[in-house]
Amino acid sequence: MKIFVCVKRVPDTSEAEVKVDSSGKDVDSSRFSFDINDADNYAVEEAVLIKEAKGGTVQVVCMGPADSDVMIRMALAKGGDSAMRIEDPRINDTDPLKVAKVLASAIKKQEYDLVLTGCMTNDDGSTAVGVALAEELGVPHAAMVKKLEVEDGKIKAHRELEGGLLEVVEITLPAVVTIQTGINEPRYAPIRGIRAAQKKELKVLKLEDIGLAEDEVGPESSLIELQKFYIPEVESTAEVIEGDPEEKAEIMATKLVKGGLL
């Protein structure tokens, strides 16, 4: 099996204050900590598990800045064989269809059986790149996959639907599958793997190297345009419990018991 896995480096904003920058179209990310996108971490693990079971190769694909190399090397340490990173300021990365086009162009010149992506990024949350990538490649897909059974020339994908219902579909290879979190238990990179990863190939590519021109993936080519970023008004009606942590705990406990909330 020749497998490609797409990974993106994203900020962890779960506890960060997010501020719109002076351009009004981006956020100030100088104080964020970054790591591999949640779902992509599971996609890497799934790719490595398939390689371990069936043999073959895992190639890591990332579009992003040089800061992404640490994350890419981690994926190589876990069992990836080589990597491509596409970096070019001319790409309009606010349009998921352009991101998909870039990733497709990097992949399609090579042989592949299976392309794995995460189902959603934690920063953009488009939930679009994987399925758009399949269409760009002209191969079938299955989105939101929570279990994958690889057979001869085809796969059975268990798609996770609302309420935890699973829909099992069979698709022929080559194909694109978008991976949902929880499909496996991502491993930690072994020390030996981390050392080996430093020697693995990591190609950095520009638009020309993947056969694209600016008028195909640049801002002008995009059919959508970001107008503005803004912090949504929070309509909270919550009663904020004040005090030091212990006081808060006591006040809340009292409200629960005396207020008949239990």
Add this chain to the structure above:
Amino acid sequence: MGDVFVLAEHRQGELRDITLEMLTKASGIAEELGGETVAVLIGSGVDSFAEKIAGYSDKVLYVDDPLFSDYNSEKYQKVLAELIKQQNPELFMIGHTTQGVDLAPALAVELNMPFVTDVIDVEFVDGKPQPVRQYYQGKVNANFAFKGEPPYLITFREATVEAAEEPFKEGAVEKVESPLKEDIEYRRFVEYLEAEVGDVDITQSEVLIAVGRGVREEKNMALIEELAEAVKGDVCGSRAATDAGWIPADRQVGTSGKTVSPKLYIAVGISGAFQHLAGIKGANTIVAINRDPDAPIFTVADFAIIDDLFKVLPKMTEKLKELQG
């Protein structure tokens, strides 16, 4: 022109809530655009759905064909691509659901349509629709403009608008011939597998303690168990908690888990992603403990404790025990 099309969603013989939500929203959008609303229904034996949604749209176009007895994004795509070319709507809405995200991006690429996903609202600038969506898990909003000519395509988030309670239109129902004549080989529906059932049915619980990634490690679950015991509640959690294995899968709350309606819901270290919030709309009282003042969970909470859960929980459990004797 100016017409707003909505793809009706149904599964296992039931119309999904997103359908009427979108038709309700579409009615307002179509008014702004000076057009009509058209519901598109694809399925096999779906006459009753056609009748029902006619009460919420100006027109229903429907394909009824045994080839569509189960959902298949590739087959849907073939029908919708033809339909969109023939009908030339201004805006086409698909649910941002597990069905919609499996379909819409490929359709957008095939027809080269201006496309925005996970839309929560549509605003108008100079009479043109501008979709609003969120970034960073709800911490930032963004407005987009469509460039180029319609039709425009959006996926619309579930549970962002309330569906009209009563029918408000009497749409004409029109059956259309399916452009798909043969089954496809490269993607086949196999079966549905129901979610596992566990020991506790959290949809029936009166008091729920919900844990999220903020709990950090499995060993910290002991703190949660003690609190649960003190309030005679059951433990459930976010997807992050399920993925980490701290709670069983059947105790996950949210769109891909359970919808709960307890008297009291105590959310501990949960950020409040929209997929989670969708599962707790029916909760009577929500207490949220989170040290991030901007966490979206506070938008639905009745009581907010903005602090470190590890400092608050032990004392809270102690006090609860004391008060209840």
